[in-house]
Amino acid sequence: MGSKRARQWDLKLNDRIFRSGDERFGLNIRRNEIGKIIEYCIGAESLETGGILVGNYNKEHSVAFVSDVSRAPRDSKSGTTWFYRGIEGLQAWLYRLWGEERYYLGEWHFHPGARSVPSSTDLRQIKEISESPKYCCPEPILLIIGGTPSSAWEVGAYVSPLGRALVELIERKDDLVGMGESGSFN
Ligand SMILES: [Zn+2]
Numbered sequence: 378m379g380s381k382r383a384r385q386w387d388l389k390l391n392d393r394i395f396r397s398g399d400e401r402f403g404l405n406i407r408r409n410e411i412g413k414i415i416e417y418c419i420g421a422e423s424l425e426t427g428g429i430l431v432g433n434y435n436k437e438h439s440v441a442f443v444s445d446v447s448r449a450p451r452d453s454k455s456g457t458t459w460f461y462r463g464i465e466g467l468q469a470w471l472y473r474l475w476g477e478e479r480y481y482l483g484e485w486h487f488h489p490g491a492r493s494v495p496s497s498t499d500l501r502q503i504k505e506i507s508e509s510p511k512y513c514c515p516e517p518i519l520l521i522i523g524g525t526p527s528s529a530w531e532v533g534a535y536v537s538p539l540g541r542a543l544v545e546l547i548e549r550k551d552d553l554v555g556m557g558e559s560g561s562f563n
Contacts, residue, residue: 390415395534395546396440402536403440404518404546406430410446411532417448418487418526425460427453427486429467430518431479441482441518445474459498460486483518483536493523493533495543503537515539 390408397403417426428447434440447470449455452463462484471481484503488494495503499519506517516538524530534546 394549406443415526425455430482485520488523493521507537507539
């Protein structure tokens with residue numbers, strides 16, 4: 378999937394807001410969680426890495442708010458251009474967060490030295506998640522970090538609605554994020 382928009386390499390850890398062109402889907406993620414992801418990417422050096430996004434939705438269920446991100450589970454496997462996210466420890470963690478009304482929202486992963494554009498494998502995997510009864514997540518988010526996390530990186534955000542093609546979410550730079558503490562969105 379290509380983007381016509383030229384993205385700029387970025388180093389700033391800001392709160393980020395993404396919306397689909399039709400406003401049906403959105404993602405808000407704070408600098409703190411972006412910072413954790415960047416740290417995990419730096420730690421992975423030239424290998425791909427990834428994890429899951431956890432949080433909740435607004436009342437209309439159109440905007441996902443990320444409250445927590447995982448690092449790659451220990452049973453994950455990766456190369457320079459591929460990543461298989463493992464599952465070790467995730468179920469217990471999700472169960473604990475579920476008690477605080479924080480749920481699985483989707484996946485993040487890192488394309489070292491490459492663009493934050495999903496590969497055909499990424500498209501297949503996120504589609505499988507949208508269809509999987511195990512995840513109970515018909516609109517999973519895919520967040521991709523590209524570039525060099527210590528100096529010049531970019532972030533791409535996508536949603537994969539069940540039965541539909543992947544939708545790119547466009548970053549909004551001019552809005553206030555307006556998010557509270559973890560778990561107190563809405
Ligand atoms: Zn990928």
